[in-house]
Amino acid sequence: MEKGLANAKQALLAGCSSGGLATLLHCDDFSARFPRKVAVKCFSDAGFFLDKKDIHGERFIRSVYNGVVHLQNVSKVLPKDCLAKMEPLDCFFPSELIKSISTPTFILNSGYDSWQIKNVLVPDESSPEKSWLTCKANIRDCDSTQIEVLHGLKRTMVGDLKVVQDKEEWGLFIDSCFTHCQTPFRISWDSPISPRLGNKTIAQAVGDWHFSRGQRVKEIDCDYPCNPTCSSQLPS
Known part of the structure; x- marks a missing residue:
């Protein structure tokens, strides 16, 4: 604030990515630092971790995040209304976080997030078979059965985001590109x-x-591989 932000x-x-999750975690606290007359919003790119x-029915990412929550004492920044009903670990996941955020927020994510496919759905710790190793490296190498599993990832994300449909000032852009973090690169952010x-x-x-231009x-997006504008995106 002393460096000029107080005049915003x-x-x-x-x-x-992790910064997108941090944006959701700190969104309302950030907003509360400004006078009401200041238009404050939050924008999370690839931070909607599921x-x-x-693939083997284990909650690998949940065990990883459990360590983060306890090591960093994350509960002190989690929504109090969520903590009143659920464990801190549950309130660390965006599906619960977004229910408590009052600041207008935009969520950008791929329904086929390459990082989540590689680290949540098919983590190395699960000892995936060779066909899954190939699939998670490049979605174009997935067979029809594997693609159906990936569709399940997207369906979970869309289901978790239903609460946003009723939040008038919120925005969504959920594409079907095999990618992770789309704002830092002009090719995905805004190019021909x-x-x-x-x-x-x-x-x-x-x-x-x-x-606030026009409608909400x-x-x-439709299911992979329906969107031809994703064809220029390389696995990341």
């Missing part, structure tokens, strides 16, 4: 070959949401 008329807290079982939903690039959709921005 608008403020946007944003981050990608509490999802891996960027992914598009509703004929808008990510930058156009976020701009319309941030500046809540775009959810």
Whole structure:
């Protein structure tokens, strides 16, 4: 605030991946630091991590995040209304976090998030067979059975995000590209070959949401591989 932020008329807290999760964790606290007249919003890119079982039915990512929550004493920044009903670990996952956030927020994520496919759905610790190792390295090498499992990942995400549909000032851009973190790169953010939903690039959709231009921005893509604008995206 001493460096000039106290004079802001608008403020946007944003981050990608773990920074996207941190954005959700600190969104309301960030907003509370400003006078009511300041337009404060939050933008999470690839931070919507799922509490999802891996291909062998184990909750590997849940055990990892349990260590984070306890090591860093994360409960002190988690929503109090969530903590009153659930364990701190449950309240660390975005599916529960977003129920408590009151600040207008935009969630950008792939329904086929490459990091989550590699580390949540098919972690190395699960000792996946060779076909899964190939699939998680490049979605184009997945067979029809594996693709159906990946569809399940997207369905879980879309289900968890249903609560956002009733949040008037929130925005969504859930594409079907095999990627993770789309804001740092011009090719995905805003270029002639960027992914598009509703004929808008990510930058156009976020701009319309941030500046309240037109109707609500809540775009959810069809299932992979239906979106041809994802074809330029390399695995990441």
